[in-house]
Amino acid sequence: MAQTKKSELLTNPINLNNPITVQVLGICSALAVTVKLEPAIVMAISVTVVTALANLIISLIRNTIPSRIRIIVQLVVVSFLVILVDQVLKAFMYDLDKALSVYVGLIITNCIVMGRLEAFALGNKPFPALLDGIGSGAGYGVILIVVAFIREFFGSGTLFDHQILPDSIYIENGGFYSNCGFMLNPPMALILIGIVIWIQRAKVKELQEK
Amino acid sequence: MKALRKYLDKIKPNFQEGGKFSKLKSTFGAFESFFFVPDKVTTKGAHIRDNMDMKRNMTAVIIALLPALFFGMWNTGSFHYQSLGENPGFWSEFFYGLGQVFPIIVVSYVSGLFLEFLFAQIRKEEVNEGFLVTGLLIPMIVPVDVPLWMVAVATMFAVLIGKEVFGGTGMNIVNPALLARAFLFFAYPSKMSGDKVWIAGMGDPETKIVDGFSGATPLADLANTGSTHYSIADQFFGFIPGAIGETSTLCILIGAVILIWTGVASWKIMISGVAGLLLTGLLINAVGSSYDISSLKDASEIARVNYLNTPFWQHLILGGFAFGIVFMATDPVTAAQTETGKWIYGFLIGAMVLLVRVINPAFPEGVMLAILFGNICAPLIDHIIIRQNIKRRLKRAKTN
Numbered sequence: 001m002a003q004t005k006k007s008e009l010l011t012n013p014i015n016l017n018n019p020i021t022v023q024v025l026g027i028c029s030a031l032a033v034t035v036k037l038e039p040a041i042v043m044a045i046s047v048t049v050v051t052a053l054a055n056l057i058i059s060l061i062r063n064t065i066p067s068r069i070r071i072i073v074q075l076v077v078v079s080f081l082v083i084l085v086d087q088v089l090k091a092f093m094y095d096l097d098k099a100l101s102v103y104v105g106l107i108i109t110n111c112i113v114m115g116r117l118e119a120f121a122l123g124n125k126p127f128p129a130l131l132d133g134i135g136s137g138a139g140y141g142v143i144l145i146v147v148a149f150i151r152e153f154f155g156s157g158t159l160f161d162h163q164i165l166p167d168s169i170y171i172e173n174g175g176f177y178s179n180c181g182f183m184l185n186p187p188m189a190l191i192l193i194g195i196v197i198w199i200q201r202a203k204v205k206e207l208q209e210k
Numbered sequence: 211m212k213a214l215r216k217y218l219d220k221i222k223p224n225f226q227e228g229g230k231f232s233k234l235k236s237t238f239g240a241f242e243s244f245f246f247v248p249d250k251v252t253t254k255g256a257h258i259r260d261n262m263d264m265k266r267n268m269t270a271v272i273i274a275l276l277p278a279l280f281f282g283m284w285n286t287g288s289f290h291y292q293s294l295g296e297n298p299g300f301w302s303e304f305f306y307g308l309g310q311v312f313p314i315i316v317v318s319y320v321s322g323l324f325l326e327f328l329f330a331q332i333r334k335e336e337v338n339e340g341f342l343v344t345g346l347l348i349p350m351i352v353p354v355d356v357p358l359w360m361v362a363v364a365t366m367f368a369v370l371i372g373k374e375v376f377g378g379t380g381m382n383i384v385n386p387a388l389l390a391r392a393f394l395f396f397a398y399p400s401k402m403s404g405d406k407v408w409i410a411g412m413g414d415p416e417t418k419i420v421d422g423f424s425g426a427t428p429l430a431d432l433a434n435t436g437s438t439h440y441s442i443a444d445q446f447f448g449f450i451p452g453a454i455g456e457t458s459t460l461c462i463l464i465g466a467v468i469l470i471w472t473g474v475a476s477w478k479i480m481i482s483g484v485a486g487l488l489l490t491g492l493l494i495n496a497v498g499s500s501y502d503i504s505s506l507k508d509a510s511e512i513a514r515v516n517y518l519n520t521p522f523w524q525h526l527i528l529g530g531f532a533f534g535i536v537f538m539a540t541d542p543v544t545a546a547q548t549e550t551g552k553w554i555y556g557f558l559i560g561a562m563v564l565l566v567r568v569i570n571p572a573f574p575e576g577v578m579l580a581i582l583f584g585n586i587c588a589p590l591i592d593h594i595i596i597r598q599n600i601k602r603r604l605k606r607a608k609t610n
Binding site for chain 2: 171176178180181182183185191194198
């Protein structure tokens with residue numbers, strides 16, 4: 001693999017090599033946790049932390065892992081980190097942890113984490129691996145936040161659980177507006193991610209297929 | 211008409227290559243072919259004698275829709291005045307209904323055509339007539355009391371996600387009009403279902419509704435009590451509350467005759483759809499007779515058993531089945547293309563309508579979901595039929 005610049009390791013996954021919109025990884029959690037903005041951000045941070053640290057640790061021990069059992073070793077490292085994150089969330093943000101329910105635990109099986117470990121950490125030095133982990137997590141997080149913003153704003157009329165749209169415009173209070181219930185359903189998240197991919201491909205020339 | 215032709219000819223150079231408004235070429239082309247039949251003639255080779263193009267196809271469908279539309283307008287007015295306890299006569303009822311329905315049609319056309327023109331402009335394609343039917347179908351399958359901005363949002367969603375994403379008219383997987391309704395149904399359920407949305411003005415708390423008047427559709431009556439005060443003739447002729455265009459089975463039958471006569475819609479789909487519904491209905495009636503309704507407490511359980519025991523043929527005239535199977539399921543783009551496939555496709559929809567309606571009374575309007583399901587399955591059905599055909603012919607080639 002050609003040597004990429006360190007700054008590109010951070011920025012590439014956000015646009016050109018985005019885990020969700022280009023590699024199409026981690027879709028399941030993106031559909032599940034984006035109903036509200038707050039859990040989406042927490043999820044984004046958790047995934048970034050896990051990906052970055054797992055990348056770093058695996059890269060440090062990459063020369064000592066026998067390749068036949070590397071998946072097991074990766075899983076051990078990732079599950080250790082995920083349990084750590086889960087415990088921190090339980091200790092400091094208990095309500096949010098309940099809202100995220102199984103999805104924090106499922107970071108273990110998140111394709112982005114395993115994908116980056118296999119594709120990058122096993123063949124690169126610790127510092128680039130750390131940057132790549134942060135970049136991938138951020139690329140995942142950006143999409144999560146964009147989708148969650150749209151879904152919470154149009155689906156509930158709130159942002160971070162604060163009412164943004166005035167109460168008086170709702171039908172029940174004599175106005176005309178009504179929240180779009182479809183936004184709260186997972187299919188709409190899939191459609192929104194599809195629209196994000198569409199816009200991204202239209203804008204970025206490198207991604208267009210001939 | 212002559213003056214219009216002259217005017218169009220005068221401004222035409224502006225829209226050609228290099229003209230002032232060359233960017234708006236497809237917009238101009240759309241208006242020109244809307245008013246006049248395109249005068250393009252091939253210089254050599256085959257000349258087509260009968261010009262059965264998309265425009266004529268669409269016109270046939272719109273003419274077929276008109277009886278149901280006009281009946282729906284009158285019915286809207288009629289039920290509005292019934293709910294107030296007044297009887298102002300035929301024409302005021304009709305014009306009241308016209309006043310209620312017309313804005314929905316305008317909003318549906320304007321918001322949909324806006325997107326169509328926009329995409330044609332960006333992609334430098336011709337605007338085609340595909341939306342003319344969709345734009346009329348959408349108002350006919352929504353409750354009359356639906357807020358106009360919701361119609362606009364749903365129409366734009368359907369045109370964007372249902373059609374333009376896949377490449378425009380003729381490329382869509384699901385019927386855009388039904389997609390618009392599905393969007394409304396899941397996004398704004400309080401405005402799309404219930405007992406109040408079907409009568410104009412009934413949702414407004416200030417309207418004085420006559421005592422004892424209920425806006426529930428016969429379908430809802432049947433779910434709740436197992437019977438409805440509307441007679442079978444009422445249900446057939448359409449003197450019942452419901453979405454604007456769906457109530458009158460008679461007017462829809464007239465439309466069906468027009469569609470079959472002009473060859474636009476496939477009679478195979480209609481017939482097999484009815485057969486699917488009737489056969490499933492017989493099966494369901496057989497199951498239903500074994501239940502004891504008095505022992506049930508849960509409302510959805512009771513509704514299910516009530517539907518199980520509704521005579522199988524009555525489902526033909528209830529809800530949107532007639533409208534769906536005649537105008538929506540037969541959409542030539544989203545239906546199965548192979549002739550054998552059409553039988554399977556129609557049967558699947560007919561059977562699915564009853565299954566959704568009966569097994570899950572939370573969605574009494576199973577027609578919408580059944581047809582969308584049929585649309586999704588259509589390519590698969592075609593694929594299997596074509597594979598079978600290839601296999602059969604290979605076999606024949608080998609034996610000879």
